[in-house]
Amino acid sequence: MATELKHLTKRSENYSQWYNELVVKADLAEQADVRGCMVIKPYGYAIWEKIQQTLDAKFKETGVQNVYFPMLIPKSFLSREAEHVEGFAKECAVVTHYRLKSGDENQGLIVDPAAKLEEELIIRPTSETTIWNTYKKWIQSWRDLPILCNQWCNVMRWEMRTRLFLRTSEFLWQEGHTAHATREEAEARAKQMVRVYADFVEQFMAVPLVVGVKSATERFAGALDTYTIEAMMQDGKALQSGTSHFLGQNFGKAFNVQFVDKENKLEYAWATSWGVSTRLMGALIMTHSDDNGLVLPPKLAPIQVVIVPIYKGEEERKAFSEKFAPLIETLRAKGISVKYDDADNKRPGFKFADYELKGVPVRLVMGGRDLQNNTIEVMRRDTLEKETLAFDGIAEHVEKLLGEIQENIFTKAKRFLDDHIYECNDYDEFKQRIADGGFFLCPWDGTAETEAKIKEDTQATIRCVPFDYSQDNLGNDMVSGKPAKFRVVVARSY
Amino acid sequence: MATELKHLTKRSENYSQWYNELVVKADLAEQADVRGCMVIKPYGYAIWEKIQQTLDAKFKETGVQNVYFPMLIPKSFLSREAEHVEGFAKECAVVTHYRLKSGDENQGLIVDPAAKLEEELIIRPTSETTIWNTYKKWIQSWRDLPILCNQWCNVMRWEMRTRLFLRTSEFLWQEGHTAHATREEAEARAKQMVRVYADFVEQFMAVPLVVGVKSATERFAGALDTYTIEAMMQDGKALQSGTSHFLGQNFGKAFNVQFVDKENKLEYAWATSWGVSTRLMGALIMTHSDDNGLVLPPKLAPIQVVIVPIYKGEEERKAFSEKFAPLIETLRAKGISVKYDDADNKRPGFKFADYELKGVPVRLVMGGRDLQNNTIEVMRRDTLEKETLAFDGIAEHVEKLLGEIQENIFTKAKRFLDDHIYECNDYDEFKQRIADGGFFLCPWDGTAETEAKIKEDTQATIRCVPFDYSQDNLGNDMVSGKPAKFRVVVARSY
Numbered sequence: 001m002a003t004e005l006k007h008l009t010k011r012s013e014n015y016s017q018w019y020n021e022l023v024v025k026a027d028l029a030e031q032a033d034v035r036g037c038m039v040i041k042p043y044g045y046a047i048w049e050k051i052q053q054t055l056d057a058k059f060k061e062t063g064v065q066n067v068y069f070p071m072l073i074p075k076s077f078l079s080r081e082a083e084h085v086e087g088f089a090k091e092c093a094v095v096t097h098y099r100l101k102s103g104d105e106n107q108g109l110i111v112d113p114a115a116k117l118e119e120e121l122i123i124r125p126t127s128e129t130t131i132w133n134t135y136k137k138w139i140q141s142w143r144d145l146p147i148l149c150n151q152w153c154n155v156m157r158w159e160m161r162t163r164l165f166l167r168t169s170e171f172l173w174q175e176g177h178t179a180h181a182t183r184e185e186a187e188a189r190a191k192q193m194v195r196v197y198a199d200f201v202e203q204f205m206a207v208p209l210v211v212g213v214k215s216a217t218e219r220f221a222g223a224l225d226t227y228t229i230e231a232m233m234q235d236g237k238a239l240q241s242g243t244s245h246f247l248g249q250n251f252g253k254a255f256n257v258q259f260v261d262k263e264n265k266l267e268y269a270w271a272t273s274w275g276v277s278t279r280l281m282g283a284l285i286m287t288h289s290d291d292n293g294l295v296l297p298p299k300l301a302p303i304q305v306v307i308v309p310i311y312k313g314e315e316e317r318k319a320f321s322e323k324f325a326p327l328i329e330t331l332r333a334k335g336i337s338v339k340y341d342d343a344d345n346k347r348p349g350f351k352f353a354d355y356e357l358k359g360v361p362v363r364l365v366m367g368g369r370d371l372q373n374n375t376i377e378v379m380r381r382d383t384l385e386k387e388t389l390a391f392d393g394i395a396e397h398v399e400k401l402l403g404e405i406q407e408n409i410f411t412k413a414k415r416f417l418d419d420h421i422y423e424c425n426d427y428d429e430f431k432q433r434i435a436d437g438g439f440f441l442c443p444w445d446g447t448a449e450t451e452a453k454i455k456e457d458t459q460a461t462i463r464c465v466p467f468d469y470s471q472d473n474l475g476n477d478m479v480s481g482k483p484a485k486f487r488v489v490v491a492r493s494y
Numbered sequence: 495m496a497t498e499l500k501h502l503t504k505r506s507e508n509y510s511q512w513y514n515e516l517v518v519k520a521d522l523a524e525q526a527d528v529r530g531c532m533v534i535k536p537y538g539y540a541i542w543e544k545i546q547q548t549l550d551a552k553f554k555e556t557g558v559q560n561v562y563f564p565m566l567i568p569k570s571f572l573s574r575e576a577e578h579v580e581g582f583a584k585e586c587a588v589v590t591h592y593r594l595k596s597g598d599e600n601q602g603l604i605v606d607p608a609a610k611l612e613e614e615l616i617i618r619p620t621s622e623t624t625i626w627n628t629y630k631k632w633i634q635s636w637r638d639l640p641i642l643c644n645q646w647c648n649v650m651r652w653e654m655r656t657r658l659f660l661r662t663s664e665f666l667w668q669e670g671h672t673a674h675a676t677r678e679e680a681e682a683r684a685k686q687m688v689r690v691y692a693d694f695v696e697q698f699m700a701v702p703l704v705v706g707v708k709s710a711t712e713r714f715a716g717a718l719d720t721y722t723i724e725a726m727m728q729d730g731k732a733l734q735s736g737t738s739h740f741l742g743q744n745f746g747k748a749f750n751v752q753f754v755d756k757e758n759k760l761e762y763a764w765a766t767s768w769g770v771s772t773r774l775m776g777a778l779i780m781t782h783s784d785d786n787g788l789v790l791p792p793k794l795a796p797i798q799v800v801i802v803p804i805y806k807g808e809e810e811r812k813a814f815s816e817k818f819a820p821l822i823e824t825l826r827a828k829g830i831s832v833k834y835d836d837a838d839n840k841r842p843g844f845k846f847a848d849y850e851l852k853g854v855p856v857r858l859v860m861g862g863r864d865l866q867n868n869t870i871e872v873m874r875r876d877t878l879e880k881e882t883l884a885f886d887g888i889a890e891h892v893e894k895l896l897g898e899i900q901e902n903i904f905t906k907a908k909r910f911l912d913d914h915i916y917e918c919n920d921y922d923e924f925k926q927r928i929a930d931g932g933f934f935l936c937p938w939d940g941t942a943e944t945e946a947k948i949k950e951d952t953q954a955t956i957r958c959v960p961f962d963y964s965q966d967n968l969g970n971d972m973v974s975g976k977p978a979k980f981r982v983v984v985a986r987s988y
Contacts, residue, residue: 032564033627034615042559042643049560065536066543070526070664071648079602089594094605097588098652108573109583111590111614120605121528133527149536154565158592170564
């Protein structure tokens, strides 16, 4: 709906502002009228739908089934698991009444004091409590296990400082909740799901990751272990992009979910939960995009190829339309989404800038001379490289190019990640360099004290104990000087 | 998770109880711990997903795009459209606070009085208000129109008497919201969408309908016209299954959404909205099912074919497994969902009853003797007819049979509907017969008085002015005796 070219702040000027502007200007989302909430616009939602569909299929391949649990949770449920309540009861939307009525003159609608709830209800910040209160009814015997459920829904956490997709009071997510007969099976499921996330994020979003396990301080409230995928943004900060929790028997005990095991003994059920949210959109946008706008991985781009004919007059417009019809059909038959834009109310220059802003991976342009020569200009969004090619065989070229772009943006982001992971054993050096961003692999003594000091001194946090970096020859903790227990990734984060 | 056969009340004993039991026993849904809300279980949700996917594709074919708007609506928004507030402000969940805190000893968590919202927020009962407050920012010129958005989400209406799927406080739905430059275009869209619903419900759910327009009394709050699809349940009562509203300029004016039209004049935008919900699940269940359980239309059945081998010992079990592998592959290649059940912890008789209860359209059973003879028993759920056929060619037979079942259950339901639509011009006759159920085509003078009297006397309501029944030779209103303006469908309803 824009009619003129939109100016975008450069990343080097102000990375944070660049992101905020990009989300709005590329028509992905905007601030809602309710504080801290967002409106996800059609173009943004189309990307989210692709994320959903792909992940949903991957969950189902592992035996997971979808369900739906209520969005309102009785206040008392939150208190049942001691750590959980600390993490989630504090900032939440509380429903206290169930009716409005007309007030006195000029008052408009008022809350009807007669319609006060006996027990207040909370809009779910996450659903462990209500789900485990229900699982109690579903689980009697080991034969009822495992239960592998997931739901796609909205949740609400009353955040003070919000940013579109990265942190909003209401957001969309999926939350998986599984129940198991043994500790081993539950732990394996929690690890399996973090790998499902990692594979999806790397292979579809083209965002390279560090996968690992959180420190006790950074764990989900109520978990024994939290596995995490951590991405690196272009400013070197970490973005936690998904987590999977091994919950032990904490919720089984809190909600008294017992079952008869194979040895005929009563045992509490073992649990996991795992989630990714619309925050993934933030990771996607921030990892690949540039000063011209979005760069989308072809596998998740709502429009993979845009075709813009540059015509003079209706006759040539018609000639282009006929020329492109078979190509469009061929591309679509290959499962490639194509937009043909011969609208006459926008100049080609505007269209080019707009499709760049929106991150369409491949642009095909044909002018009158191309028509004569049977050639076409192909531009790839990731490198902005253009080349003029023979029209014949262009469908195969485009198909191959989409694969190349997908690979290239991953490789580029992976190189950036690798180039900004530093081994660091010296706290002074760490303090000097942390402001420039990057992931620091540091020896840690495993204490909360050291962790707290790092955070206080530098605002950086332990992101995880990484699975795929060596835990040998740890040396001493860079802060306390005591023997280190782990080599951890320390970074500032979103 | 059941280990014994579940008893189901017969429809003839108590239709209402039959439905309530069926929903729970077929593992579709159950009451949640929050009053009036439901848990949709995996089997129920799998059907809802198929409904969603099919409808979503149909919406997109008409140019609709998906979006997401916040679930919380500022209280003042509701007051902006005078009729809308009457319809929706009354029974709704009101968020008044955004924090809990630990109370004094033994009090547990309490609402933090310091965290009171300046303006209360309502959990959306429907989203016209928040969406039109946003459309105001999106619409300046006729070039920005039409806007064709839809969202799949949860909504909340504080219902006093609830029943699973039919009426719950929280439910899942889609709500489409379109904005147009002209009255004609908006009216055409509202009519188009009720036809999209009707086609889906008849062709996929196999539920025959009466399509029409609501009386002023029964319209959506804020609409100029409400189009409706009305289904008939087996007790002859109507179930309103979807509505599409022509909203005129009511929301355009209430939210001051003006645009410059082609003649360069300022004009208010024209609106429609339209929705179907998890109530469709109720229609699906109640229309086709019988005293043995669910009967599902093959097009929406999560499992279309179940295969149960009856084996003795591991060797025969393995022989069956090998025998069926190619058939399963063939069926799946045809896009048919198959479950192979050779579990050894349940007797075949239990399995048969359970798959009947769950409405699996086709059951294939093979015993040792069939294995020798290369034959197989085929049962169709709709008629419960069994026949033994040659194993070879069974995939083609099953494929054809699924089509036949889809057609047969529609035909059966259509015959039931047609047999229970009565032309009725006499009020005494109407009062006598209405308790037996059915749709009565009655002459109506168009007044709210007559409509109110019918409702008071008989609990029946005017369901719609039907599109597909004659409006000629109307005669006189059966209540007032005045000249009739329409022939309407009058019925008791859910």
